[in-house]
Amino acid sequence: MRSRPNYLAGIAAFAWLLIIGTPLYALVNSSLESQSQYSDRGPLSLPSGITFHNFATVVDSGFLGYLWNTILVAAATVAIVLLLAVPISYAVVRGRSWLTRGVFRLFLLGLAIPAQAVIIPLFLIINRLGFYDTLWGVILPTAAFSLPVSVLVISGGMREISVSLYEAMALDGARPARILWDLVVPLSRSSIASASVFAALQAWNGFLFPLIMTQSNSNKLVTLGLYNFVSSYGADIPALLAAVLMSAIPILLVYLFARRALVAGLMGAGGK
Amino acid sequence: MRSAAADLARPGAAWAVPGLVFFCLFALVPMVGVVYLSLTSWDGLSDPQFTGLQNWSRFLGDGQMWQDTVVTAVLLVGNIVVQAPISILLGVWSAGKQRNRAVLSAIFFLPLLFSTAATAVMWRQLLDPNFGIPAKLSGLIGDTNLLGSQSGAVACLVLVTSWQFIPFHTLLYQGAARTVPETLYQAAAIDGAGRVRQFFAITLPQLRNTIVTSTIFMVVGGLTAFDIVLLLTDGGPGTDTSILPFAMYQTGFQTYDYGYASVIASFLLLLATGASFVMVKLSGYDKMTSTLEGM
Numbered sequence: 001m002r003s004r005p006n007y008l009a010g011i012a013a014f015a016w017l018l019i020i021g022t023p024l025y026a027l028v029n030s031s032l033e034s035q036s037q038y039s040d041r042g043p044l045s046l047p048s049g050i051t052f053h054n055f056a057t058v059v060d061s062g063f064l065g066y067l068w069n070t071i072l073v074a075a076a077t078v079a080i081v082l083l084l085a086v087p088i089s090y091a092v093v094r095g096r097s098w099l100t101r102g103v104f105r106l107f108l109l110g111l112a113i114p115a116q117a118v119i120i121p122l123f124l125i126i127n128r129l130g131f132y133d134t135l136w137g138v139i140l141p142t143a144a145f146s147l148p149v150s151v152l153v154i155s156g157g158m159r160e161i162s163v164s165l166y167e168a169m170a171l172d173g174a175r176p177a178r179i180l181w182d183l184v185v186p187l188s189r190s191s192i193a194s195a196s197v198f199a200a201l202q203a204w205n206g207f208l209f210p211l212i213m214t215q216s217n218s219n220k221l222v223t224l225g226l227y228n229f230v231s232s233y234g235a236d237i238p239a240l241l242a243a244v245l246m247s248a249i250p251i252l253l254v255y256l257f258a259r260r261a262l263v264a265g266l267m268g269a270g271g272k
Numbered sequence: 273m274r275s276a277a278a279d280l281a282r283p284g285a286a287w288a289v290p291g292l293v294f295f296c297l298f299a300l301v302p303m304v305g306v307v308y309l310s311l312t313s314w315d316g317l318s319d320p321q322f323t324g325l326q327n328w329s330r331f332l333g334d335g336q337m338w339q340d341t342v343v344t345a346v347l348l349v350g351n352i353v354v355q356a357p358i359s360i361l362l363g364v365w366s367a368g369k370q371r372n373r374a375v376l377s378a379i380f381f382l383p384l385l386f387s388t389a390a391t392a393v394m395w396r397q398l399l400d401p402n403f404g405i406p407a408k409l410s411g412l413i414g415d416t417n418l419l420g421s422q423s424g425a426v427a428c429l430v431l432v433t434s435w436q437f438i439p440f441h442t443l444l445y446q447g448a449a450r451t452v453p454e455t456l457y458q459a460a461a462i463d464g465a466g467r468v469r470q471f472f473a474i475t476l477p478q479l480r481n482t483i484v485t486s487t488i489f490m491v492v493g494g495l496t497a498f499d500i501v502l503l504l505t506d507g508g509p510g511t512d513t514s515i516l517p518f519a520m521y522q523t524g525f526q527t528y529d530y531g532y533a534s535v536i537a538s539f540l541l542l543l544a545t546g547a548s549f550v551m552v553k554l555s556g557y558d559k560m561t562s563t564l565e566g567m
Contacts, residue, residue: 006467009365013376016362020380023435026405027394042408043398084291091287099285103292111488112548113299114496116517117541120530121305122298144298147291170281179281205387207499212525223389227503230393237397244394248385255385263381266440267447 031055031242038238054242057233062217063246066225071250073139073221074203080143081150081199082192088147089155089188090180094166104155110148115141115208123212137213138206138221146202150195153269157191158184190268197265204251222247303541309534316528327535336511337519337536343426344515348494350430351437355490356483359438363445364475377446384439392503395432422512425505429513432504433497441486448482449475488548495544516540 026043032050033041092104115122122141131137161184169179185192210221220228229243255262310327312320331337366377383391398404399418406416418424456474465473498517501507507514507522514522516536524533 006365009361012361013365013373016358017376017379019435020383020439022405023394023398024382026398030397039403042403043405044408080294084294087283087287088291091283091285095283095285095287096279097285100288103285103288106292107295108552109545109549110295110299112492112544113303114492114517114540114544116496116498116520117537117544118299118302118306119520120309120524120534120537121302124305125297125302141298144295147295147299151291166281174281176281176283176287180283201384205389207387207389208496208521223387223499226387226389226393230396230503237400237403240393241397244386244390247387247390251385255381259378263443266384267443269444 027241027245030238031245033238035236035238054236054239055246057236057239058229058243058246061225061229061233061243062220063222063225063229063243065218066220066222067247067250069135069220070204070222073135073142073206074200076135076139077143077146077203078196078199080139081146082196084143085147085150085154085195086185086192087180088151089158090176090184092151092155093158094176094184104151107148107151111152113145113148115145119208119212126213132213133215133219135214135219138209139203141209141213142203142206143199146195146199149198149269153195153198154188154191157188157194157268161187190264193261194265194268197262198269201266306534306537306541309531310538312531312534314530316530320531323531327532330532331535331539336514337516339511340514340516340519341539343513344495344517346426347429347433347497347515348491350426351433351494352487352490354430354434355438355441356487358434359441359486360445360476360479360483362438362442363447364449364471364479366442366446367449380442381439383436386436388436388497388499389503391432391436392500395428395435396504399428419505420509422509425509425513429497429500429504433494433500437490437493441489444482444486445479448479452478484551484554488551491547491551492544495540516543 022044029045029047030038030043031054032047032052033045034049034051034053037045037049088103088107091100126132126137126141131140165183165187166179169183174182205223206221207223207227210224211227214220214224226243226247229240233239233243309320311322311324313323313326314320362380366373366380386394399406401407401417401420404416406418409416418428452475456478457470460470460474496517497515498521501513501515501518502521505513507518517540520533520536520540523529523536
């Protein structure tokens, strides 16, 4: 079946390759050029006279520390999200109380709350809790705003588990905690992975929370580091582009070594 | 079948409580807080002074806010109109098992590795009128300062947002397209339906839920797209691309008029929840609660 190659789609895909690829080529190429080469020849020149000087500039500005902070924030966010979203989803899917039905609707509505809209009171709350200018000030709200998608995705995965499996365990006298651990978590692994990838990317991408909740250089995340880099090295465009490239390196490593998991995870974030 | 054993094996509502408390504290309480603050005058230092609807009436008469709302809406619609069709086509295309499609899909994924901040910083340089790509194409496009006019800047914002997020939406559609049963296509092929016909009669209807999810992501994302504006156009030229979240940030955190900023924030909240409520109702997404449940 379906053997005839689709030439039209092939041409369109090639055009899309150019749209995706050209800026990426310019990015890599320019980050390896000296400032004078760049201003003479522009971003789309053919590579010549490769230099790693720009990356040294970026590292000297303290960029590795920002990367490390971002990794910490992403890891802590994922941990909190899983710790909270898995039990919620379990209660939503298997619970019988009126409360659990309301919970699902609440998170469905929560999906639409833009972080922007609540940032001012949130800033107050973080201040009162004493988390201003700490990484927790970024982690806690990021985790909270990743919860709705995570609950929807994980509960979607848990719904696929056949009822007879639950009944078999119930007949054996298993309690909710054991059923969760022995049956539900293993069988909804892929949706849990999806939620983790999604939460990690939220943390990775976060700009507003770090901007508002942190101040000192030692608590800076990589997105904000880039923002500051623009004002302090704005004229050194190759260094700026090297910083952009470096900001993507950790996740590029994940992509290279765990592409399947990353892609499958993101795919699952859309639900079924 | 209901027995005591089966009931004991079900999780109680207590399982949801920790997450619920957490979410309330960091998302729902601030939601109420922002509406309250919109009724006050507050500089962030002294205590907020209750001023009733004063901020709101100022908001309704504020010409800049009308412009910001229009630009927000134009960007939102522009992003959906550009991203949705491309993502659907690319997603369906990349769902095919051919080897070349798999290789290209791996490349198409790459923009997702960059944060919005990184993407915006990169494009700002690439679009630079003197040193960027437009400078090299000056013979083709005339005016090289693409960010210099309102329509140009809005188009650039749509372009850059699409470049970054189409890969994500493509993935959603790719995943969904793979779950469409092959037998549907086989049956259609036997009935003599061509490729285009199959796409519209089978693929699109089967992708319905994903279209809803993907659009909700786009709407919420569009209403919070503040980092890209800050880093790519800084609201400019002038205030031409100052969208609502950007105006909220400037009013609150740069001019310390938190009361008025809260009005803008409340308005955003209204738009976002309104839009997603309509979409959830239209799609029947909330009925998903009990497909396998209830025996």
